[in-house]
Each structure stands twice: as C-alpha cells, then as structure tokens.
Amino acid sequence: NMATHSPGANAFDAGKLIDDSPCSGYHTLLIVRTALTIVVEGHDNQLLSNPVPALIREWGLQRSDFTTALAIGPFGMMLGGLAGGLAGDRFGRRPTLIACVVLFGALTLLMALVESVVALSLLRLLAGIGLGGAMPNAATLAAEYVPTRQRAFAVTATIVCIPLGGALAGELAALVIPTSGWRALFVAGGVLPLILSMALWKLIPESPKFLARHPQRWPELINLLRRCGHDIPPDSTFSVPREIDVAPESSHKIASLFRGGLARDTVLLWVSFFFGLMVNYVVVLLLPALLTSTDIGFGQAAASRALAMSNYGGVAGALLGALVLQRLGSRIAMLAMA
Numbered sequence: 133n134m135a136t137h138s139p140g141a142n143a144f145d146a147g148k149l150i151d152d153s154p155c156s157g158y159h160t161l162l163i164v165r166t167a168l169t170i171v172v173e174g175h176d177n178q179l180l181s182n183p184v185p186a187l188i189r190e191w192g193l194q195r196s197d198f199t200t201a202l203a204i205g206p207f208g209m210m211l212g213g214l215a216g217g218l219a220g221d222r223f224g225r226r227p228t229l230i231a232c233v234v235l236f237g238a239l240t241l242l243m244a245l246v247e248s249v250v251a252l253s254l255l256r257l258l259a260g261i262g263l264g265g266a267m268p269n270a271a272t273l274a275a276e277y278v279p280t281r282q283r284a285f286a287v288t289a290t291i292v293c294i295p296l297g298g299a300l301a302g303e304l305a306a307l308v309i310p311t312s313g314w315r316a317l318f319v320a321g322g323v324l325p326l327i328l329s330m331a332l333w334k335l336i337p338e339s340p341k342f343l344a345r346h347p348q349r350w351p352e353l354i355n356l357l358r359r360c361g362h363d364i365p366p367d368s369t370f371s372v373p374r375e376i377d378v379a380p381e382s383s384h385k386i387a388s389l390f391r392g393g394l395a396r397d398t399v400l401l402w403v404s405f406f407f408g409l410m411v412n413y414v415v416v417l418l419l420p421a422l423l424t425s426t427d428i429g430f431g432q433a434a435a436s437r438a439l440a441m442s443n444y445g446g447v448a449g450a451l452l453g454a455l456v457l458q459r460l461g462s463r464i465a466m467l468a469m470a
Contacts, residue, residue: 143371144364146340146353151280153360162277163286165336166270167293169233172325173266174297175304176240178443179321180205180256181417182305182436183314185424190314193249195421201253202417206409208260216265220272225339229269233329235262241322244315267294276339288454295446298416302440305420306433344370408470415442 153159184198212232220228239259246252274286301321308317343353350370357364389398419442422428423435430438449469456465 143369146344170293171297174294175301178298178301186314205260208257209264212261212264220269225269232262232266237325244318295443299440299443302436305436
C-alpha cells in the first residue's frame with residue numbers, strides 16, 4: 133500500500149522528471165486535450181453578445197437593457213478565477229477544470245429557456261463563475277504536463293484557444309441565428325462543453341504536483357510518468373513540491389507580491405491587465421449589437437462574423453507576441469502591442 137510510504141531521501145521529484153523528459157507525442161496530446169477546454173470556454177464566454185440583436189427585436193427592448201446581462205459575466209469570471217484556483221489546490225486541477233466546464237455548459241444550455249433579461253443575467257453570472265475557474269486550472273495543467281523548454285509554448289497554445297473559441301462562437305452564431313434562432317445557439321453552446329467534459333474525464337490526467345502530495349494517488353503518478361518516458365519502479369516514492377513548503381497559505385502568496393520592492397510593479401501590472409481586458413470586453417460584448425443597430429445597419433451574420441474576425445486577429449497577435457517576447461523581452465512586446 134503506497135499510502136503507507138514516506139518520501140525519503142531517494143524520493144523522486146515528479147516535476148523534475150517531467151522537466152527532463154524528451155517532448156513526445158503524449159505531451160502534445162495532453163496539451164491539445166487541455167486546450168480543448170479553453171476553446172469551449174472562449175466560445176461560451178463570447179456567445180451571449182451574438183444573440184443580443186435578436187433578443188432586442190423579439191423582446192422589444194433597448195440595447196441599454198442588456199447592460200447588466202453583458203457586464204455581469206466578467207464579474208462572475210472574477211469570482212470564478214479566485215474560487216477555481218483555490219479549489220484546484222484543494223481538490224485537484226482535473227476535477228476542478230471539468231466541473232467548471234460542466235457548470236458553464238449546463239448554464240449556457242439553460243439560457244435557451246429564458247424569457248427575461250433578469251433570468252438571463254442570473255444564469256450569465258453563474259456561468260461566469262465556471263468560465264473564470266476553468267482558465268487558471270487549464271493553464272496550470274498545460275504547464276505541468278510538459279518539460280520546461282516547452283512550457284511557454286504550452287501556456288501560449290492554451291491562451292490562444294480563448295480567441296479561437298470566440299471566433300467559433302461568431303461563426304456559429306452567423307450560421308445558426310438567421311436560420312434556427314437564438315435559442316438554438318444557446319443549445320449548441322451548452323451541449324458542446326458537456327460532451328467534451330465527459331470525454332476529458334477519461335482523457336486528461338491529474339496535475340503531477342498534486343498527485344505527488346497525495347501518497348494514495350502515487351500509482352496514478354507512476355503511470356503518468358511512464359507514459360512521459362520514465363521507467364520508474366512501481367514502489368517509487370515522491371517528494372512534496374517545494375513551493376508548497378514556501379507559501380502554504382494563499383494570503384502569504386498575495387502578500388509576497390508587495391514585498392521586496394515589488395509593490396509598484398505588481399500594481400502597474402494589475403492596471404495593465406485591467407485596461408487590456410477592458411478594451412477586449414468592449415469589443416466582445418458590444419460589437420454585434422452596435423453593428424446591427426439602425427444607424428449602422430449590418431445584418432446578424434455580418435456582425436457575428438466581424439466578432440469572429442476580431443478573434444482571429446487575437447490568435448495572430450498572441451502567436452506573434454510569443455515570438456517577439458522570446459527575442460526582445462516582455463516589456464517591449466507588451467508596450468508595442470498596447
């Protein structure tokens with residue numbers, strides 16, 4: 133029973149073993165599987181703005197009546213990001229990620245039944261919690277699955293899937309809403325992540341560092357490491373990841389961001405993220421409704437495809453930014469794109 137073993141001096145460091153692994157097809161497969169969760173996250177995150185023009189016409193409302201429904205989603209994502217990170221630390225990245233996908237998929241599906249802006253806003257808030265919780269756990273899994281030299285690529289590939297999912301939402305809306313109506317769009321947007329979550333329960337393993345902290349789950353870790361190319365004994369023991377000892381409490385981690393002269397950089401980076409995301413959400417949430425307004429006059433399909441094009445630009449920008457970052461550093465790349 134491996135649960136009775138104590139990590140000794142010869143215990144393996146699971147993170148170091150993966151860092152020293154040659155990058156294999158299995159590593160790539162793990163990144164692709166994890167990235168699929170972010171494709172559906174980006175898809176469902178941008179889905180609501182597409183049917184707003186149809187809802188305005190059907191319910192006889194104004195664009196301003198949907199302000200809360202549109203704005204409350206990012207607020208839910210903020211809550212979900214905080215809760216999802218803590219839940220991933222406690223219960224594991226894999227079950228937390230899949231639970232988040234199930235949550236926003238089921239709530240998006242329920243949006244097909246709404247008859248009021250209030251109900252739509254409530255479901256959007258709750259779905260936002262799942263959307264916000266998915267991203268940090270997916271990015272962490274993608275980073276931990278691959279060797280250090282491929283880690284930047286793995287995280288970039290995962291993040292690129294957000295605008296890729298947004299582009300999918302725009303293309304799907306352009307096809308579905310004119311022919312089948314806005315309710316069909318929510319059905320498609322809810323069913324897709326639910327089907328994916330069932331598949332991923334079988335296809336993605338738990339975080340190696342999380343498994344290393346739980347001796348009763350070391351057999352899972354051994355199997356994962358073997359698939360990554362390491363022939364280790366079946367009775368191996370593992371050391372606890374070092375960062376767990378350094379900062380066991382989340383409050384300590386937050387406080388450390390303001391110590392040692394880091395306070396100014398921390399605040400300025402937060403401000404940069406805030407305004408970068410604000411610009412992004414202005415486009416994501418308002419573009420279809422603005423383009424279909426009477427004073428501009430585009431059709432639903434054209435407006436949704438315009439949102440898709442914005443996301444294709446986001447994919448190109450993320451990939452180009454990753455290349456520039458490697459050559460010129462993050463500061464120049466960030467300022468130039470801003």
